[in-house]
Amino acid sequence: MGGDTDFAQLFARECGIMVPENELKWRILRPTQDSFSFAQADWLLNFASRYRMQLRGHTLVWHQQLPDWIRTQVNSSNARQILLNHVNTVVGHYAGKLQSWDVVNEVIEPADRRPDGLRSKPWLESIGPEYIDLAFQTAAQADPNVLLVWNENHLEGSDERALAKREVLIKLLREKLRRNIPIQAIGLQSHISGTSPSFNNPEFIRFLHTISDMGVKILITEMDVTEVDLPTNIDARDQAVAGVYSDYLSTVLREKSVIAVLTWGLSDRYTWLSSYLPRTDKTPVRPLPFDSNLNPTATYAAIARAFDQASVR
Ligand code: XIL
Numbered sequence: 001m002g003g004d005t006d007f008a009q010l011f012a013r014e015c016g017i018m019v020p021e022n023e024l025k026w027r028i029l030r031p032t033q034d035s036f037s038f039a040q041a042d043w044l045l046n047f048a049s050r051y052r053m054q055l056r057g058h059t060l061v062w063h064q065q066l067p068d069w070i071r072t073q074v075n076s077s078n079a080r081q082i083l084l085n086h087v088n089t090v091v092g093h094y095a096g097k098l099q100s101w102d103v104v105n106e107v108i109e110p111a112d113r114r115p116d117g118l119r120s121k122p123w124l125e126s127i128g129p130e131y132i133d134l135a136f137q138t139a140a141q142a143d144p145n146v147l148l149v150w151n152e153n154h155l156e157g158s159d160e161r162a163l164a165k166r167e168v169l170i171k172l173l174r175e176k177l178r179r180n181i182p183i184q185a186i187g188l189q190s191h192i193s194g195t196s197p198s199f200n201n202p203e204f205i206r207f208l209h210t211i212s213d214m215g216v217k218i219l220i221t222e223m224d225v226t227e228v229d230l231p232t233n234i235d236a237r238d239q240a241v242a243g244v245y246s247d248y249l250s251t252v253l254r255e256k257s258v259i260a261v262l263t264w265g266l267s268d269r270y271t272w273l274s275s276y277l278p279r280t281d282k283t284p285v286r287p288l289p290f291d292s293n294l295n296p297t298a299t300y301a302a303i304a305r306a307f308d309q310a311s312v313r
């Protein structure tokens with residue numbers, strides 16, 4: 001962002017909260033087992049605070065974007081110490097400065113076929129399922145005021161996988177809260193398919209209620225709309241994408257415990273979907289509120305309308 005001043009200006013004008021896309025992940029933060037490299041994330045924090053934006057931390061514990069040394073240097077006798085030292089040092093470095101931390105990310109994986117529904121590698125394999133509790137407890141000690149979030153993907157759909165993930169999440173969350181594990185919010189990543197069915201369905205709304213009833217907040221942490229199967233025609237495609245934003249946001253914002261909405265990027269100029277889910281017709285993807293020329297799209301209007309219609313919280 002440093003080199004693109006138009007984009008940086010747009011960001012400063014439009015956003016109230018920023019999340020570093022990669023800069024707080026181990027791959028960048030931890031070049032070696034003994035070192036921490038905060039420079040890139042610190043630059044973003046300074047930018048955010050200069051423009052009075054809040055900053056979210058993403059993410060302390062994840063199975064992806066790990067440095068290569070993890071594979072060769074981490075084993076069951078040192079994993080716990082390495083993980084907790086990371087959480088303690090990184091949360092401590094930013095203590096008092098962040099709005100929230102994604103303490104764990106994508107830890108549920110029904111496909112791994114464990115009875116508890118948890119992802120089996122790498123942290124569970126070397127530490128045991130208690131690594132999640134330990135990470136939350138260590139983060140809470142290092143910064144008692146930051147909101148601690150359990151961030152997950154694929155909770156939003158109506159497919160089998162989403163149903164299974166929601167069931168596991170509710171069960172584990174209830175059990176962890178009973179033991180006073182300091183989980184204060186659930187992050188719904190919300191990478192949503194452009195051909196999704198309606199979110200305004202009783203099952204999904206009940207899931208949001210159940211989380212709220214436990215006194216836990218909800219954040220929409222990484223929203224974008226994947227549009228692989230949508231028409232090539234730009235107007236038709238934008239209408240479809242904006243329609244999904246509208247349907248999803250109006251549904252989730254009806255729940256008062258949804259306290260933040262973030263998209264995964266601001267402009268189609270910079271979106272992970274260009275490489276992660278490119279269109280088969282090879283035309284550029286358009287999943288975000290500003291197009292690649294930094295002009296607002298129908299999605300921008302849909303988000304603005306959803307915010308206008310939401311009750312104050
Ligand atoms: C993505 C980034 O956007 C990419 O730049 C990177 O190459 C891979 O990770 N869920 C997450 C995010 O929690 O961290 C991912 O970010 C997107 C999916």
